[in-house]
Amino acid sequence: MKMRYLIPLVIFAALVGLFAVGLRLDPRAVPSPLIDKPAPAFALPQLHSPETTLGRADLMQNKVSLFNVWASWCVACRQEHPFLMQLSRGGEVPIYGLNYKDERADALAWLQRHGNPYRASAFDYEGRVGIDWGVYGVPETFVVDAQGTIRYKHIGPLTPQVWRDTIQPIVHQLQGKTS
Amino acid sequence: MRKWLAAMLLLGFHGIAAAAISSYQFDTAEQEARFNQLSQELRCLVCQNQNLADSNAGLALDLRRQIHEMILAGKTDADIVNFMTERYGDFVLYRPPLRGSTLVLWVGPFLLLLGGAVVLTLIVRRRMAAGEEAPLSDEERQRLETMVRERGEKQ
Numbered sequence: 001m002k003m004r005y006l007i008p009l010v011i012f013a014a015l016v017g018l019f020a021v022g023l024r025l026d027p028r029a030v031p032s033p034l035i036d037k038p039a040p041a042f043a044l045p046q047l048h049s050p051e052t053t054l055g056r057a058d059l060m061q062n063k064v065s066l067f068n069v070w071a072s073w074c075v076a077c078r079q080e081h082p083f084l085m086q087l088s089r090g091g092e093v094p095i096y097g098l099n100y101k102d103e104r105a106d107a108l109a110w111l112q113r114h115g116n117p118y119r120a121s122a123f124d125y126e127g128r129v130g131i132d133w134g135v136y137g138v139p140e141t142f143v144v145d146a147q148g149t150i151r152y153k154h155i156g157p158l159t160p161q162v163w164r165d166t167i168q169p170i171v172h173q174l175q176g177k178t179s
Numbered sequence: 180m181r182k183w184l185a186a187m188l189l190l191g192f193h194g195i196a197a198a199a200i201s202s203y204q205f206d207t208a209e210q211e212a213r214f215n216q217l218s219q220e221l222r223c224l225v226c227q228n229q230n231l232a233d234s235n236a237g238l239a240l241d242l243r244r245q246i247h248e249m250i251l252a253g254k255t256d257a258d259i260v261n262f263m264t265e266r267y268g269d270f271v272l273y274r275p276p277l278r279g280s281t282l283v284l285w286v287g288p289f290l291l292l293l294g295g296a297v298v299l300t301l302i303v304r305r306r307m308a309a310g311e312e313a314p315l316s317d318e319e320r321q322r323l324e325t326m327v328r329e330r331g332e333k334q
Contacts (some may be wrong), residue, residue: 013212029268030224030267030268032265032266032267032268033264033265033266033267033268090334101237101241126241127237127241128241130238130241131238131241131242131245131266132266133266134266134267134268135222135223136225136238136267137225152319
């Protein structure tokens, strides 16, 4: 009979547990069905030289690469930009860009002002390649392996912490496999 | 009453106006109906509690354009839903498919209902059992009478 008084306590504890887990989850992070699938093929004009195309094959080139979706109108892109610059200077992994739903002049001016960490950027004015890659919130960063398979997707700005804890280990592991 | 009527009318017109903004051209009324149906059942990924029809986010506009093009190209509803889930996962569907991972979603409410019914029955039964009161013993009746009498004298 004394157990009756424990019931509310147990329910309370269960709720606390539920909330503790639930509040740590990011409801905006939608798991991508593209992980471990071949990267969607595309061929887009390059941002800097519209007559040249950039495609899936350029990304691979038998190397692990990062594919970073960005835009000059994207505030969080500005936030991650210094780290991308640092990463590209380190030369650890090639970074390619997908300039998403942007004006060419704006994008070029943005890179001029803040620096260009990308080997090349594809110019996706209509956002169609973005749809194929399941992009829904810029910035997003894909890890593409040497075989052209998407291995990881990070949504939101790339921070040194995310890089160190999550993405760098994946890149290292993939690089170890191919070299 | 009249105010209510006016409000309802206004709401109705609002719907018509909102629908008119995103008017795509279709060959048949059936295609248009399918477009409306699909854009109501697919979620806008950017503003997650809106469907594609209600959202004006850039991505929602793009995905509506995509649906429009696919319908005109003769794709079936299943083709279009597949296209979306291949890219964005089951999350784009407002009606998620029945799977291992979504089982709780589908069955959960019924389990809760069942649990509620069980608890309710238990409580009602217990109350009914407790409701049959035992008659007062002679001693208790005497105490009751003295209590009533004392109250009467005080007043």
